[in-house]
Amino acid sequence: MSKLRVESFSISLDGFGAGPKQDIDNPLGVGGTSLHGWAVSTRTFQKAVFGSDGGSTGTIDDDFTARGFRNIGAWILGRNMFGPVRGPWPDESWRGWWGENPVYHCPVFVLTNHARAPLVMEGGTTFHFVTEGVSAALAQAREAAEGKDVRLGGGVNVIQQFLRQRLIDEMHLAIAPVFLGSGERLYDGIDLPALGYACTSHVVSPLATHVVFARQ
Amino acid sequence: MSKLRVESFSISLDGFGAGPKQDIDNPLGVGGTSLHGWAVSTRTFQKAVFGSDGGSTGTIDDDFTARGFRNIGAWILGRNMFGPVRGPWPDESWRGWWGENPVYHCPVFVLTNHARAPLVMEGGTTFHFVTEGVSAALAQAREAAEGKDVRLGGGVNVIQQFLRQRLIDEMHLAIAPVFLGSGERLYDGIDLPALGYACTSHVVSPLATHVVFARQ
Numbered sequence: 001m002s003k004l005r006v007e008s009f010s011i012s013l014d015g016f017g018a019g020p021k022q023d024i025d026n027p028l029g030v031g032g033t034s035l036h037g038w039a040v041s042t043r044t045f046q047k048a049v050f051g052s053d054g055g056s057t058g059t060i061d062d063d064f065t066a067r068g069f070r071n072i073g074a075w076i077l078g079r080n081m082f083g084p085v086r087g088p089w090p091d092e093s094w095r096g097w098w099g100e101n102p103v104y105h106c107p108v109f110v111l112t113n114h115a116r117a118p119l120v121m122e123g124g125t126t127f128h129f130v131t132e133g134v135s136a137a138l139a140q141a142r143e144a145a146e147g148k149d150v151r152l153g154g155g156v157n158v159i160q161q162f163l164r165q166r167l168i169d170e171m172h173l174a175i176a177p178v179f180l181g182s183g184e185r186l187y188d189g190i191d192l193p194a195l196g197y198a199c200t201s202h203v204v205s206p207l208a209t210h211v212v213f214a215r216q
Numbered sequence: 217m218s219k220l221r222v223e224s225f226s227i228s229l230d231g232f233g234a235g236p237k238q239d240i241d242n243p244l245g246v247g248g249t250s251l252h253g254w255a256v257s258t259r260t261f262q263k264a265v266f267g268s269d270g271g272s273t274g275t276i277d278d279d280f281t282a283r284g285f286r287n288i289g290a291w292i293l294g295r296n297m298f299g300p301v302r303g304p305w306p307d308e309s310w311r312g313w314w315g316e317n318p319v320y321h322c323p324v325f326v327l328t329n330h331a332r333a334p335l336v337m338e339g340g341t342t343f344h345f346v347t348e349g350v351s352a353a354l355a356q357a358r359e360a361a362e363g364k365d366v367r368l369g370g371g372v373n374v375i376q377q378f379l380r381q382r383l384i385d386e387m388h389l390a391i392a393p394v395f396l397g398s399g400e401r402l403y404d405g406i407d408l409p410a411l412g413y414a415c416t417s418h419v420v421s422p423l424a425t426h427v428v429f430a431r432q
Contacts, residue, residue: 013391013415013427014403015231175229175391177418177427181407187230191397199229202393204420211229211393 002142003149006159006171007068009186010035010208013175016183017156024084027097029183035176038207039065048103060205064172073145075104076137078158079112082127088114095119096127107144109137111158134161156184163190163197166215171197175209218358219365220292222375222387223284225402226251226424229391232399233372240300243313245399251392254423255281264319276421280388289361291320292353294374295328298343304330311335312343323360325353327374350377372400379406379413382431387413391425 011017012035019029026032039045042062046055048069056062083094096102101122109128119127128144130137141150152162162168173186192198192213201212227233228251235245242248255261258278262271264285272278299310312318317338325344335343344360346353357366368378378384389402408414408429417428 013389014406014408173229175425177415179408179413179415179429181409190230192230192395193397197395199393199395202422204422204425206418206420209391209420209425213395 002073002145002147003169004138004152004162004167005072005149006152006154006168006173008039008065008172008174009154009159010039010174010176011186012178012180012183014179014181015185015187016180017154017159017186019180019183022080022084027084031178031180032183034178035174035180038174038176038205041207042066044069060203060210061207064174064203064210068151068172071148072106072151073148074106074141075108075151075153076141076158077108077110077153078155079110081153081155081158082110082112089116092116092119095121101125107141109141109144111137134158134165134167138162138167156186159186160188160190163192163195166195168215170200170212170214173211173213175211176207218289218361218363219385220354220368220378220383221284221288221365222368222370222384222389224255224281224388224390225370225375226255226390226392227402228394228396228399230395230397231401231403232396233370233375233402235396235399238296238300243300247394247396248399250394251390251396254390254392254421257423258282260285276419276426277423280390280419280426284367284388287364288322288367289364290322290357290366291324291369292357292366292374293324293326293369294371295326297369297371297374298326298328305332308332308335311337317341323357325357325360327353350374350381350383354378354383372402375402376404376406379408379411382411384431386416386428386430389427389429391427392423 019032022029038061042065043055043057044065046052085094102125105124107126109130112129115131116129196216197213200214203210235248238245254277258281259271259273260278260281262268301310318341321340323342325346328345331347332345412432413429416430419426
């Protein structure tokens with residue numbers, strides 16, 4: 001069966017997956033961009049996000065970034081990853097952080113408490129809004145992925161919900177060499193060994209410690 | 217002035233500095249020994265603790281282990297690092313985890329709520345028991361260190377007390393590639409940036425991610 005994978009999820013040394021006070025000027029929370037230096041440095045990221053030929057190739061960091069896009073047939077995102085709007089949608093004007101041609105190029109299922117019609121973007125991305133919770137989102141994403149894997153983008157709260165239900169097959173974490181001090185802490189209330197997860201790979205680059213853990 | 221340093225303090229990926237249920241059979245808590253594989257693998261550790269000529273030399277891990285013993289004139293330990301006895305001392309029979317010739321070879325100040333006469337061991341180690349709190353322990357250790365640095369051994373709770381008072385000058389953390397899931401979490405209630413600490417060095421070995429942070 002296709003896997004549910006988290007890839008390139010960056011946290012600080014003190015375990016925060018995003019900084020505090022997320023808003024339209026700080027999509028990753030205050031200080032949150034410092035978590036992603038390792039990824040931004042890579043050719044794969046530069047190409048996918050900026051259409052640029054810059055960035056590193058043949059590095060551990062580029063390998064992990066590239067692996068995150070491989071064999072992905074659908075994504076799941078928490079609503080806060082889709083945008084800064086909270087509560088009921090005031091209108092349909094918010095169309096994501098990524099412009100008219102988002103980086104996904106496949107169906108994306110956005111978890112929310114507020115229904116909204118699907119949003120068809122350029123380049124193959126369609127945002128579907130799911131109000132029935134994580135299991136429903138996974139079922140819909142699996143069907144849309146047509147045998148490929150589903151990638152869960154985050155954020156922290158959504159990943160915690162999927163972990164607690166043991167729905168994630170494999171998760172790649174990148175630990176950046178920074179302290180954030182506050183924000184959303186990935187491990188709060190999460191006991192990975194008790195949930196049946198164990199570390200299966202530990203690879204280090206100068207910019208991040210890469211850890212993969214999997215459900216046993 | 218001499219520095220207060222934490223060295224070779226090992227935590228799990230999920231931030232635990234010791235496993236749960238510390239007792240005489242599990243000095244580091246259940247699962248806690250898995251945090252220290254990187255250190256145990258080194259010549260410096262093998263020599264200091266077992267008098268053995270085994271272990272790695274010229275490695276990042278050995279360099280960090282060795283640095284932890286350099287220019288140290290006194291140590292401070294929390295009582296639980298000294299032993300498994302809780303509450304008032306029933307007698308004087310507990311003399312530490314390390315036998316008659318402990319690894320310290322200098323004065324060691326043990327934080328406790330229960331007074332006890334100093335304990336003179338072989339090899340230059342004397343355990344002094346301090347009941348007046350962390351500032352008093354630091355003052356006494358500084359005086360005993362005669363210009364050298366003071367090393368704070370731990371555990372988690374004691375390190376948190378010193379961090380909250382901004383008394384630690386520099387701290388070396390080794391993040392081991394394991395999850396513990398429960399135990400004592402170093403970062404609970406600790407906001408390092410707000411306390412004025414920042415990461416100054418990030419070096420990685422196959423066995424651990426080594427991070428140094430310092431008071432700015």
